[in-house]
Amino acid sequence: MTSLAAGAGCGCKLPAAELLPIVRRLPTQQDERLLVGSATSDDAAVFRVRDDLALVQTIDFFTPLVDDPFDFGRIAAANAFSDVYAMGGTPVTALNVVAYPLRSLGGETLAEILRGGLAVAEEAGAVIAGGHSIDDAEPKYGLAVTGVVDPGRVLSNAGARAGDALVLTKPLGVGAVVAARKRGAVDDALLARAVATMTELNAAASRAALEAGARAATDVTGFGLLGHLHHLCRESGLAADLEAAAVPALDGVQALLSGGDEEAPGRSGGARRNAAWAEGFATFDGGVPAWRRRLVTDATTSGGLLIALPADAAARVPGPVVGTLRAGPPGTIRVR
DSSP states (O other): GGGGOOOOBBSSSSSSHHHHHHHTTOOOOHHHHHHHHGGTTOEEEEEEETTEEEEEEEEEEEEEESSSSSHHHHHHHHHHHHHHHHHHHEEEEEEEEEEEOOHHHOOOHHHHHHHHHHHHHHHHHHHEEEEEEEEEESEEEEEEEEEOOOOOGGOOTOOOTTTTTEEEESSSSSHHHHHHTTTOOOHHHHHHHHHHHHHHHHHHHHHHHHHTOOOOOEEEEHHHHHHHHHHEEEEEEEEEEEOGGGBOOOOOHHTOOOSSSOOTTTOOHHHHHHHHHHHHEEEEETOOHHHHHHHOOOOOSSSSEEEEEEEGGGGGGGSEEEEEEEEETTEEEEEE
């Protein structure tokens, strides 16, 4: 399947530097029930239906990043549900989104993709209630997800405070693994570690964040760690210090991101676009190794949650502390 796709996973997103200015020019609807919309670059929309209940709505789909159709379905579903978890919500229903070349790939492969999505939905406690499909030479799959959340407990990009710690709940590097696999530079064991990471739901991390008093959260996907941290900082009116050595990486990824920029087998087009965009808001200390500079702009698929919470509560959330928030030009990041 991957041979039919120009991109891979969340790496096939439109470049943030080009997309965001287009979206910002669009008119916005004003409705007091819309608690979180597109203006804050959050992971999902939140719409209040009662004083004690709000809907969390999102859609996410992408091209294949692995050739196993069941795994592709699982990864795409886990990635879509992650947007709801990042808002502090619980997914309840989902709709399949399918673009697929039925004549060339056949019905059995599509059935396996859908079966993978269903397996993850059942793990999440959500119901797949239907979907929509179109004929397309490049296969794509994902979900439109509806979740629920208490309006008073929504996690968004905008609630962080100076002094908050930043916790990252999954290791980075899956984008590098996928890119290098297409170039024949990754063995089955490393690919399996990446698949296990991408199919892990962020449900437990989201619950832990809420219980620990998290103030803001986002999931790390196609725009890389720096891109999603930039959104969180910008909407919270803060700057960030990111500790490069503290950012967790999948075992085996360092080799994929080392060497010259053209020599690193894990360097993808999406990661290069992320790095170019980050030049406008991020600076690196001289001692940060080249491979770690690439790691924090890796175009991630179904990554972990990046959670901002009081420093004394950080240990209650699974994952290392990778930085802190501070007063400074909103959206700027120093990588140390």
